[in-house]
Amino acid sequence: MTRAPGSHGARIALAAAGLALFPLAGCGMLSMFKSKPEPPPPVARTLPPPVPRTDGAIYQAGQQMELFADLKARRVGDVLTIVLNETTNASKSAVTKTAKTTSTVNTGPTLFGRTPTVKGVPILDASLSGADSFDGEGSSTQSNSLAGSLTVTVIQVQSNGNLIVQGDKSLKLNQGDEFVHISGVIRPADIAGNNTVTSDKLADARISYSGKGVVDSSNRMGWLARFFNSPFSPF
Numbered sequence: 001m002t003r004a005p006g007s008h009g010a011r012i013a014l015a016a017a018g019l020a021l022f023p024l025a026g027c028g029m030l031s032m033f034k035s036k037p038e039p040p041p042p043v044a045r046t047l048p049p050p051v052p053r054t055d056g057a058i059y060q061a062g063q064q065m066e067l068f069a070d071l072k073a074r075r076v077g078d079v080l081t082i083v084l085n086e087t088t089n090a091s092k093s094a095v096t097k098t099a100k101t102t103s104t105v106n107t108g109p110t111l112f113g114r115t116p117t118v119k120g121v122p123i124l125d126a127s128l129s130g131a132d133s134f135d136g137e138g139s140s141t142q143s144n145s146l147a148g149s150l151t152v153t154v155i156q157v158q159s160n161g162n163l164i165v166q167g168d169k170s171l172k173l174n175q176g177d178e179f180v181h182i183s184g185v186i187r188p189a190d191i192a193g194n195n196t197v198t199s200d201k202l203a204d205a206r207i208s209y210s211g212k213g214v215v216d217s218s219n220r221m222g223w224l225a226r227f228f229n230s231p232f233s234p235f
Contacts, residue, residue: 093139
């Protein structure tokens with residue numbers, strides 16, 4: 001038996017390609033089996049240095065008192081409270097049905113007034129029939145709710161006066177830990193007189209709520225179940 005020229009080289013090329021893709025697939029499977037990453041620790045806020053005092057001057061920059069203004073956050077390092085009131089609901093459904101039926105009957109010709117037959121069965125008659133149908137249905141519903149409050153710190157004041165805020169909260173409970181992170185941009189006019197603002201007025205909002213511990217682990221799939229729900233599963 002003679003092998004086709006180049007067949008051995010083609011097999012070597014396919015094997016090399018498979019070996020090259022194997023680390024990529026392995027990385028994907030390892031990322032599926034690795035434990036849930038822990039949230040980063042809160043970042044320490046660095047305040048700007050105080051304005052140097054001017055000897056002999058009555059007015060000192062940065063030391064003024066607002067006698068007729070609400071005590072609202074307006075400078076870097078000030079704090080304000082974000083009132084979380086996040087509720088989202090989404091629903092989607094789709095139904096598709098199609099049906100098609102085709103039927104054709106062709107009677108054969110007659111010869112001398114008779115239809116040609118073989119053992120009494122017409123041999124020139126023809127018939128064609130077909131049917132095709134499709135029935136598909138899908139639906140999706142999602143609902144989320146987050147309520148509470150978190151005090152954040154002003155980390156930057158933009159040129160137009162808007163405040164960039166960021167805050168973290170870490171709760172250590174007897175059955176695990178809870179982490180809350182909030183960051184975004186606030187318009188000073190949206191801050192209420194009690195130095196609070198609702199989360200729906202937070203621009204470029206980044207709100208995350210996560211946790212770890214016994215309760216969080218009990219709500220996660222095991223590594224084998226995650227494998228059968230991943231693209232690597234053959235079923």
